[in-house]
Amino acid sequence: MDLPPINRYPDALVVGPATDGVTLVLQANKSRRAAAVAAVKTLETSNTKILGSVLNERKYPIPDAIYDRF
Numbered sequence: 001m002d003l004p005p006i007n008r009y010p011d012a013l014v015v016g017p018a019t020d021g022v023t024l025v026l027q028a029n030k031s032r033r034a035a036a037v038a039a040v041k042t043l044e045t046s047n048t049k050i051l052g053s054v055l056n057e058r059k060y061p062i063p064d065a066i067y068d069r070f
Helices: 011-018 033-045 064-068
Strands: 022-027 050-056
Touching: 011 033, 022 033, 033 050
Parallel strands: 022 050
Antiparallel strands: none
16 A cells, blocks of 8 residues: 655554554655654554665666767
8 A cells, every 4th residue: 555654644553553564665865864763753653563665766877988888
């Protein structure tokens, strides 16, 4: 299930404890450390297991030097 941000909406607090665990999704260059730490503490308080995290929308630019080789 894809749920809205935990720091703004209580949906994850209701659904989380009924699941095997959750994955925390963070947006590159937008999600702040303080917000992520607060989300983790909130999930721990509600007895929700955190299975892992994902960094979403990370850009990996390919340097021009690699294209010049071919």
